[in-house]
Amino acid sequence: MFNHILRALTKGPVTEPAPSPSTDGLAELAGRVDAVSRARLGRSLSIRAVDAGSCNGCELELHALNNPIYDLERFGLRFVASPRHADVLLVTGPVTKNMAEALRRSWDATPDPKWVVACGACAIDGGVFAGSYACVGPVEAVIPVDLRIPGCPPRPAELLAGLLSLLEHSAAKE
Amino acid sequence: MTDQTDTTRLFDRLNTLGPRAAAHRPWPRHVTDRTGWRTLIDDLDKDGGLALIGLWADADAGGVNVHAALRDETAGTGAVAVVTLPCPDGRFPSLSAVRPSAIRLERAIQDLFGVTAEGLTDPRPWLDHGRWGLRHPLADSPSPTDDSAAPPPYPVLPCEGEGLHQIPVGPVHAGIIEPGHFRFTANGETVVRLEERLGYVHKGVEALMRGQPVARAARIIARLSGDSTVAHSIAFAQAVEAALGLTIPPRAVWLRALMAELERLANHLGDIGAIANDAAFAFLLAHLSPLREAVARSADACFGHRLMMDCVVPGGVAPDIAATGPQRLLELVADLRRRFAPLVAVYDGKASLQDRTLTTGIIHRGLANRFAAGGFVGRASGRGGDARKSPGYAPYTDLEFEVPVLTEGDVNARVWIRIREVEQSLSLIEQIIRRMPGVPRGPDGITPPPLLRLPSVGEEREGMALVESFRGEILTWVRIAADGTVARCHPRDPSWLQWPLLEAAIEGNIVADFPLCNKSVNGSYSGHDL
Numbered sequence: 001m002f003n004h005i006l007r008a009l010t011k012g013p014v015t016e017p018a019p020s021p022s023t024d025g026l027a028e029l030a031g032r033v034d035a036v037s038r039a040r041l042g043r044s045l046s047i048r049a050v051d052a053g054s055c056n057g058c059e060l061e062l063h064a065l066n067n068p069i070y071d072l073e074r075f076g077l078r079f080v081a082s083p084r085h086a087d088v089l090l091v092t093g094p095v096t097k098n099m100a101e102a103l104r105r106s107w108d109a110t111p112d113p114k115w116v117v118a119c120g121a122c123a124i125d126g127g128v129f130a131g132s133y134a135c136v137g138p139v140e141a142v143i144p145v146d147l148r149i150p151g152c153p154p155r156p157a158e159l160l161a162g163l164l165s166l167l168e169h170s171a172a173k174e
Numbered sequence: 175m176t177d178q179t180d181t182t183r184l185f186d187r188l189n190t191l192g193p194r195a196a197a198h199r200p201w202p203r204h205v206t207d208r209t210g211w212r213t214l215i216d217d218l219d220k221d222g223g224l225a226l227i228g229l230w231a232d233a234d235a236g237g238v239n240v241h242a243a244l245r246d247e248t249a250g251t252g253a254v255a256v257v258t259l260p261c262p263d264g265r266f267p268s269l270s271a272v273r274p275s276a277i278r279l280e281r282a283i284q285d286l287f288g289v290t291a292e293g294l295t296d297p298r299p300w301l302d303h304g305r306w307g308l309r310h311p312l313a314d315s316p317s318p319t320d321d322s323a324a325p326p327p328y329p330v331l332p333c334e335g336e337g338l339h340q341i342p343v344g345p346v347h348a349g350i351i352e353p354g355h356f357r358f359t360a361n362g363e364t365v366v367r368l369e370e371r372l373g374y375v376h377k378g379v380e381a382l383m384r385g386q387p388v389a390r391a392a393r394i395i396a397r398l399s400g401d402s403t404v405a406h407s408i409a410f411a412q413a414v415e416a417a418l419g420l421t422i423p424p425r426a427v428w429l430r431a432l433m434a435e436l437e438r439l440a441n442h443l444g445d446i447g448a449i450a451n452d453a454a455f456a457f458l459l460a461h462l463s464p465l466r467e468a469v470a471r472s473a474d475a476c477f478g479h480r481l482m483m484d485c486v487v488p489g490g491v492a493p494d495i496a497a498t499g500p501q502r503l504l505e506l507v508a509d510l511r512r513r514f515a516p517l518v519a520v521y522d523g524k525a526s527l528q529d530r531t532l533t534t535g536i537i538h539r540g541l542a543n544r545f546a547a548g549g550f551v552g553r554a555s556g557r558g559g560d561a562r563k564s565p566g567y568a569p570y571t572d573l574e575f576e577v578p579v580l581t582e583g584d585v586n587a588r589v590w591i592r593i594r595e596v597e598q599s600l601s602l603i604e605q606i607i608r609r610m611p612g613v614p615r616g617p618d619g620i621t622p623p624p625l626l627r628l629p630s631v632g633e634e635r636e637g638m639a640l641v642e643s644f645r646g647e648i649l650t651w652v653r654i655a656a657d658g659t660v661a662r663c664h665p666r667d668p669s670w671l672q673w674p675l676l677e678a679a680i681e682g683n684i685v686a687d688f689p690l691c692n693k694s695v696n697g698s699y700s701g702h703d704l
Contacts, residue, residue: 004461054352055397056352056698057403067460094377099375127397131382133311134376152397152483
């Protein structure tokens with residue numbers, strides 16, 4: 001273990017130096033997220049993820065955002081444990097009827113100003129589950145949505161790009 | 175061969191229960207009556223080697239049929255069969271008294287079909303939370319309900335005694351986790367009882383698949399549980415291909431296994447790190463999650479999707495692996511070998527971490543047997559089953575690998591099973607790449623994709639498949655209608671047989687060890703809730 005730590009100290013972090021925009025746009029995003037989030041929210045944006053019926057594919061990619069390679073927190077974006085600590089509700093899944101009330105309550109518990117991100121195809125339009133007796137459908141049928149991040153599931157880089165446009169969107173709203 | 179005689183023993187027994195249904199492949203399905211069903215219950219009671227590996231229903235105008243899938247675990251490979259009980263009066267004798275794994279499966283059958291399991295030891299609703307706007311969605315004629323009023327409260331099991339208190343958790347959990355409700359009853363720090371309530375992510379998957387073309391149904395199955403998308407897609411594809419009697423191109427068989435091992439690798443690497451993180455040892459998560467990321471990126475480069483969703487389809491695979499894929503995967507294997515072993519040494523060398531995982535969350539072998547638990551849950555508790563070996567399917571029958579088994583049944587054992595399986599999967603990926611049949615070329619130089627059109631057979635067919643996901647054995651049963659659409663499909667995720675064991679694992683442990691126990695069992699909410 002000490003070897004690992006020594007190596008990390010001498011070789012530096014594994015976090016990808018934001019790659020050039022031509023590869024996947026992370027570099028460009030890194031700078032823009034930073035600048036806008038600082039202006040809007042003093043460098044930080046707290047996100048509460050709510051699974052409202054996802055297949056857990058979106059969750060896997062949300063987890064990936066936290067790994068040292070994407071290292072979401074360097075942008076001032078972080079996942080928090082309670083909606084009461086959140087600026088953003090990030091909702092996945094086609095909102096099952098069994099989860100609709102829990103989602104509504106999570107939204108009620110989130111202090112204003114707040115934004116809602118519908119993450120993934122299911123959250124946007126129900127995906128392959130649209131029309132099921134057990135699903136309400138898109139997130140916007142339950143709570144107002146500010147941003148949609150498409151993909152099944154969205155890649156981590158796409159998630160990051162989406163969070164940037166949320167910042168721009170919310171800035172434009174006021 | 176002894177396998178042959180042993181296998182016949184189960185089949186002989188079932189022959190006495192009733193006639194064999196036509197067009198059910200590859201294992202037999204016998205139709206019995208109430209007397210035969212009760213004989214089966216007696217058999218299950220007397221013979222602990224007879225495992226209940228699935229229990230589901232289907233409905234038509236004639237009424238509801240209940241199907242039980244059984245495996246003789248004392249026999250060799252292939253001793254698998256299905257017993258069917260038609261219930262024209264809407265009732266069937268419950269198996270829950272002899273196999274506790276039947277409890278939740280029968281509660282789900284009651285919710286979805288409106289039939290009654292007589293003598294069910296826990297008759298409370300399970301998937302139906304009273305919010306669907308209808309009851310018995312899979313019955314021939316579902317009945318609408320008025321759900322405008324709040325649903326009745328769900329009665330949790332009583333647990334009384336001096337000094338006991340309850341801790342309700344969920345459905346919305348504190349991390350990036352799927353939703354479910356846990357009700358702890360604790361005495362101080364010690365958990366006296368845990369009761370799970372699931373069904374929050376019930377999406378009506380089985381109803382959505384009904385009447386759909388096979389290709390459309392495959393897209394739904396691929397989203398049953400995102401972490402096992404490849405394994406569920408393989409199970410569905412194999413069941414459909416068995417029903418239609420289709421032999422897919424050999425290259426597709428090998429590519430499926432390649433994807434399945436990449437999926438296993440990614441999930442195990444993620445799990446080991448996450449379990450250590452739940453013991454506040456974030457170091458391992460920080461070092462293992464980049465390995466998981468490396469697998470996801472390689473999958474993306476090879477097949478165009480990080481989770482390889484929709485890459486396995488009935489008839490073969492789509493697309494073929496990228497031209498640079500095999501070389502890239504060999505480099506990935508070499509890289510992971512180099513980086514994984516030192517991290518295992520870190521896990522093994524930290525007494526403070528082992529203090530959290532050793533003797534925590536023990537699942538005893540007898541209980542694991544009664545639930546026919548597979549995957550790392552069963553294998554950490556002394557059960558050696560692996561669908562890749564028994565019943566076994568191509569190409570694993572031609573590959574060399576070991577199924578690790580431990581007997582301690584604690585969190586530590588479940589971590590070590592994952593560690594050993596990572597090593598086995600690395601070896602399997604190498605073997606598959608070295609031995610996979612090459613790209614066939616037609617005389618005109620055109621490369622046909624490893625994918626066949628599904629034949630139209632013009633009659634009703636049934637198929638079944640047992641496929642090993644990273645979590646354990648998936649059972650998928652499908653009935654294809656004469657017009658080629660899916661008449662009924664039931665995917666049984668391994669979580670059905672593993673979730674109940676978590677309730678036993680946590681008993682007598684402290685509340686703070688629940689995340690460890692939960693992550694080490696790692697049931698799928700979505701795969702279970704259907």
